[in-house]
Amino acid sequence: MTVFHAELAGVARTYPGVAGHPAVHALGPVDLGLVRGEFFSVVGPSGCGKSTLLEVLAGLSPASTGTIVFEGAPVAGAVPDGIGVVFQEDASFPWLSVWDNVAFGLRRAGIEPGETERRVREAIAFMGLKDFAHAYPAQLSGGMRQRVCIARTLVLRPRLILLDEPFGALDAQTRLLMGDELLRLWRETGATVLLITHALDEAAMLSDRVGAMSARPGRFIDIVETGWPRERDSRIVAQSGFGKITGRLWTSLREESLKALGHAHGAAAG
Numbered sequence: 001m002t003v004f005h006a007e008l009a010g011v012a013r014t015y016p017g018v019a020g021h022p023a024v025h026a027l028g029p030v031d032l033g034l035v036r037g038e039f040f041s042v043v044g045p046s047g048c049g050k051s052t053l054l055e056v057l058a059g060l061s062p063a064s065t066g067t068i069v070f071e072g073a074p075v076a077g078a079v080p081d082g083i084g085v086v087f088q089e090d091a092s093f094p095w096l097s098v099w100d101n102v103a104f105g106l107r108r109a110g111i112e113p114g115e116t117e118r119r120v121r122e123a124i125a126f127m128g129l130k131d132f133a134h135a136y137p138a139q140l141s142g143g144m145r146q147r148v149c150i151a152r153t154l155v156l157r158p159r160l161i162l163l164d165e166p167f168g169a170l171d172a173q174t175r176l177l178m179g180d181e182l183l184r185l186w187r188e189t190g191a192t193v194l195l196i197t198h199a200l201d202e203a204a205m206l207s208d209r210v211g212a213m214s215a216r217p218g219r220f221i222d223i224v225e226t227g228w229p230r231e232r233d234s235r236i237v238a239q240s241g242f243g244k245i246t247g248r249l250w251t252s253l254r255e256e257s258l259k260a261l262g263h264a265h266g267a268a269a270g
């Protein structure tokens with residue numbers, strides 16, 4: 001029997017109706033077991049419940065049914081120690097320097113100053129931000145601001161890193177290079193990674209496994225094992241097996257994406 005690093009069993013989430021709006025069944029039920037140290041990506045049509053899945057797994061949003069377990073303990077009500085979250089939106093604080101942004105979580109957790117300084121220096125160097133430690137977010141490119149956000153999470157030394165479309169706002173080339181950074185981070189920290197993305201190529205390139213979700217309420221309709229070696233980078237997009245993986249993902253998702261657009265019968269041409 002596999003002991004999963006994190007596991008969701010029968011997890012569903014319905015947002016209660018408010019002010020005359022009906023309740024929204026956003027997710028599931030889903031079952032998902034993340035193997036310790038794996039890189040798992042989730043793709044699915046817009047609005048299918050991907051962010052909801054991440055929030056429920058992180059303990060940020062309550063499951064309506066089912067159980068979530070991280071490192072053997074139930075998750076409910078708060079982000080467990082050991083889980084780090086990187087959100088889609090640039091969540092850096094514009095009024096703090098890069099250094100203070102990265103130090104923020106450690107200071108708030110009351111970590112002693114010497115240890116905070118060591119860890120911040122390490123995370124900043126790891127993310128290639130050394131020359132910008134005293135810059136402010138507005139002085140950085142979008143890719144660098146996203147690196148600040150990753151450094152902020154990394155400094156807490158998470159064993160499970162959850163990322164919600166972290167590169168969504170970046171251009172295609174920068175996304176590929178940020179993907180390489182993420183692979184390096186994954187390899188060198190040994191963390192388990194769950195990446196939410198709308199980009200099939202990103203999922204296919206980065207992951208050990210990719211879960212494709214149905215239209216809302218999202219459930220897994222396919223899970224693809226890529227078979228990539230642990231030592232890999234964005235050059236994988238040129239390999240022949242790469243197109244097979246993105247092709248299979250799109251075959252699963254096409255109908256679901258049409259549903260999400262309101263074309264329930266797949267009436268669109270082509």
Ligand SMILES: Nc1ncnc2c1ncn2[C@@H]1O[C@H](COP(=O)(O)OP(=O)(O)O)[C@@H](O)[C@H]1O
Pocket residue numbers: 015024025026044045046047048049050051052053216
């Ligand atoms: N706080 C909320 N209250 C009510 N409905 C919500 C809330 N958050 C998300 N939803 C709805 O749940 C569904 C799934 O949302 P979400 O998980 O954000 O999807 P995705 O990340 O896949 O785009 C959507 O229909 C969305 O409108």
Ligand SMILES: [Mg+2]
Pocket residue numbers: 050051052164
């Ligand atoms: Mg989302």
